[in-house]
Amino acid sequence: MTQPEPASSPARHPEFAPDTIVVETGRPQRVDGASVNPPIDLSSTFVSAGDISNSPYAYARFDTPAWTPFEVALGQLEHASLPGLVFGSGLAAISAVISLVPAGGTLIIPTHSYQGALASAEQIAGRQNFDLVTVDIADTEAVIAALDEAGQSTSGRVPAEGAAASAGAAEGRTASATAPGMLWIESPTNPMLEVADVPALTAAAKDRGFLVSVDNTFATPLLQTPLDLGADIVVHSVTKYLAGHSDVVLGAVVTSSTGLREELHTERSMRGGIAGPFEVWLALRGLRTLAVRLDRAQANAQAIAERLAAHPAVVETRYPGLPNDPGHARAAAQMNGFGAIISFTAESADKATAIAEAVRLWTPATSLGGVESLIERRRRHPSEPVTVPEGLIRLSVGIENLDDLWADLEAALA
Structure with a gap:
């Protein structure tokens, strides 16, 4: 399926500050008579007579214009080259990302992560047969030691190492399959508010071929943009600051890797962790403030x-x-x-x-x-x-x- 065309937005101009972008991004084309705000599209299916892979929208479990403005907005705020992916909950987004850890690999996750992330990681590790290691994410040396130990235990399985694996991760769909595992970062952590050295940890993880995912819920993209610090994937519980009014349950994932986005899109589509049109419209409205x-x-x-x-x-x-x-x-x-x-x-x-x-x-x-x-x-x-x-x-x-x-x-x- 082709990537839907994003809504037009002057926020793509680099001279605009983030607090301008949250107001201006993800809006309809500026033509006479157009709506200032994107409408709520409630259709579950779309006209697609030819090759369905060439249709921007075909069925609302895969993509819908109800999601596109918010996904474009979040991608821009996180400095991604691609729109984000909205999920039905923060935990659905977290679980989709954790599911990228390959069998025989290792997920390294903070001891004081969000409890839902820890519980999901434990369940998925049991099903997919990968190792789960908890660390003090504020102890940089301990995290690097865990990366080294995990890399040694999977070195016989993983064909690409170091920079080669990182290059493969950037290139496409096999990114998660070729990585020895994933480093999961929360910073600040929930609820202990430990702060990770994100640039140092992402660099160390990428040198060893690991994928890096950052839960950016506490910081929001206004305070921290993990992709700029070297991360591969950013996760949000949209329920929290992005929507901001305690009235929706949503999650989101952002990446600049086409391959990783395709894998995560497939995970969302096949597992059905999708969001309702009205909830996403509310989240975009909340994002403005x-x-x-x-x-x-x-x-x-x-x-x-x-x-x-x-x-x-x-x-x-x-x-x-x-x-x-x-x-x-x-x-x-x-x-x-x-x-x-x-x-x-x-x-x-x-x-x-x-x-x-x-x-x-x-x-x-x-x-x-x-x-x-x-x-x-x-x-x-x-x-x-x-x-x-x-x-x-x-x-x-x-x-x-x-x-x-x-x-x-x-x-x-x-």
Whole structure:
């Protein structure tokens, strides 16, 4: 099937800043009488009398114009040469990417990854017979050692090594089959907010022939563009910051490799992990305000993190924007901001639960990235890694008035 023509957009001009691109990208052609916004296309099937491979659209499980504007927009924001691929959920996108790890290969993934990613990786590894290795993603030497060990264990199976494998990965469909495995990066991690040295790790992984995938949900493409840092694939839970209003469940994958995109497109089509037209339209509408939402939420998060770090009831505060945070220097070097997620630790699980139950303005709920501020004790989830402290609370800081947010949280801490 031919690649659908993207919507016209002045955002392709390199002189535009990212906060302009989020507003302008993925819009219809500028002709008299045209809509300013793309319409919601609800058709499940399309006219295609000839060779179906030459039709941009034929059946909505494969592609639909309902997805194209959002996919074009995300591809542009992530500095990809191709449109993204929208999925029915973040976990569907994650699982599709993890499924690229070949049998006999190795997936190296952060110990403190999103719990859904860890659970999916374990299940897929069992089915596809590849090794699963967890690492402290902030320990660059430990990650490189894991890459070396994994590469040695698969060297007899993999015909291409080092730069040759990386070249093969860039060229086409056999990219995942010829790689010895995949390095999965979350940075900052969920919920510990560890920051990986993304350029160093991607370079080390590519030198050894590994594919590199980065979950960019926390940072968003406004704060970090992993493809520019050497990654092969970028993953998003669109549910979070991109859509931004806690009203859709979606995921997305972005790559500049035609071969990898084809593999991921096939995985989406054959497994049926597709998105509804209305949800994708809502996500594109939410994307328009990403820059202003993130600016406000980040400013709130910075101030709240500073106040938490000085509060006597808080054992530890993790936020890359704090100068004494272990990930501060790396985040400052490779990101355009520090995000709006804070983790802090209370003295016990009971104390953390009491704090989450005592708030009136903050909403005790899972998920993140919406306009409203959320609070959650993470170890209440049985699948959360045991290395996450029992008293750890994750905050998704929203766009409400800063003083109101702090007054509510301070009262709960007391």
